[in-house]
Amino acid sequence: MPPLALFMITLGIITGTLMVTSANHWLTAWLGLELNMISIIPMIAKQKHLRSTESATKYFLTQAIASALILFSSTLNAWQTGSWDITQLNETCSTLMIPALAMKMGAAPAHLWLPEVLQGTTITTALLVTTWQKIAPITLLYTISNNTKSNMLLMIGLLSILIGGWGGINQTQLRKMMAYSSTAHLGWTITTMSVMPNIALLNITIYMMMSTPLFLLLSSTSSKTLQTMTTHWSHSPTAAIILSLIFLSMAGLPPLTGFTPKLLILDNLVAHKLTTLATMMALLSLLSLVFYLRTTYLLTLTAPPTTAQSMTMWRLKPHYNQTTALLTPIALFNITILPAMLM
Template identity: 45%
Template sequence: MNPYVLMVLLSSLGLGTTLTFASSHWLLAWMGLEINTLAIVPLMAQHHHPRAVEATTKYFLTQATAAAMILFASTTNAWITGGWDMNNMSNPIASAMIVTALALKIGLAPMHFWMPEVLQGLDLLTGLILSTWQKLAPLTLILQTAQAVDPLLLTAFGLMSTLIGGWGGLNQTQLRKVLAYSSIAHMGWMIIVLQYAPQLTLLALLTYIFMTSAAFLTLKISSATKVSTLAVVWSKSPILTATTALVLLSLGGLPPLTGFMPKWLILQELAKQDLPLTATVMALAALLSLYFYLRLCYAMTLTISPNTTAATTPWRIRVTQASLPLALFTTVALGLLPVSPTITMLVT
């Protein structure tokens, strides 16, 4: 892609998210979401592959549906209350409709069906943008409107997302679909605690962004898109293979890695709110996700590929791609648990 065009598209992505962050008016927030969507569509379709075009079409139709729902709900709320202010969401039907539309935008269950299919059709860097940056603006709007929504709706979204994110990833052979279901499960953890401790939602979002960025950049450097190709990654870079296994375990939430911190604090908060059953279901759903992360670790570190491997055997070559972001994200994804008290003081 032409670097000038790429610069314009990336700037538009930043502009759309910033506009949504800074707005207190529903029309401006809707405009920021639309700028975001229109900026990422050319990035998704840049390879002109039928699979990429199909994924782009599915994404565009899904986002257009969600945007129409947001516009309709905000117009309904403005008609009833007389203003477009986000903090004046007195109509419960409009509030529920807006949160449902935003859940469709970020791929929360049961509106998650587009997420694995779209991510599977993209290259890894565009998939990274879709899994991280594109979640920021809708989550900000959910944070601002969560207090006007029925808590049962948010709890249902959170529980369904963690369960479906865990079950859906169990039988996948494509790494991008595994990461898509991982995204759905992590979004469930963020939504479930949103009404009780929004700062924990932000903490979970930040740690998820670091861990997922490390995973996507590792797969980009390794040129791995299937579970079967992970068995030959060790011959290209043994150290990268070891750190990738730890990043996957961190995504699963195992101590003493960074990914354990948000899950631990969220379960603690749910227990404080007298929701032991919800906390138990969330912890059991985390075991489902941990299982498919362990599958990937097993394929990477404990198996030797057969002699007739379906993938091209990678030899140990000089990595020409930028690895400084990968090193930074991997370090953060592995080593932040000891400073949990400091982080919790900063976010509370």
């Protein structure tokens, strides 16, 4: 991609997100969402094959439907209340707004586009779709959290945790597996949004911090399937250990960082007399734990700690060790920040 085109696309993505996060008018927020959507489509379709074009088309159609629902809901709200203020959303219009924002983010049941889009694009673009592209709709959901129906948020969140864990078990493609992992983490965020919005933002922030070095390491090793994960230890034990710790942290195992937001979420749900929901969320998270542990097993326990000769070493990039050295401090900071979170 030409540098000027890449600069314009990056500028559009950043500007669209900033417009949404700083907006207090529904039309301004809608324009920011549209700018953000249009800017990332060329990045999804930049590969010259039909799969990337199909992914870009699916992304455009689903995001356009969600944007139309957002515009219709905000217009209906302005007609009923006489105000375009984002914080003045009534309960009737929030019934349309919440599913539209859930479709924007890739939450269940409108999540089917996310695995297909991630499978047809590069790992770097998949990182943007699962992290940066969620900032704008999550900001809107955070803004209207006081005016939304908590039962709908709890139902969407619980369904996202279930589908995210159940769908990830059957995947051998890493990008699809991370798409379902994103849906599951998004379920924890949406569930908490109606109870403690600040903890919901903490949860999604920690997920983005853990996902960034994970996707970058997968990109540097050209890892696309679970089978290719078995050669990491023989080529770079450091990368294999870091990836294993990040996967375990995303699973929510103590004492890693991913355990902190889940503990806070369950504690607040119990404090708000939602013990049954907290128990169901904790049990459903075991589904996600299955494919996280399977990936960790392939990384660290399927090959001896020796330099093995593999016929697939040609797929690894020459700058693999340099990238690992640069990402090691970031990854270690992300997965060992737990003591600071508990203070």
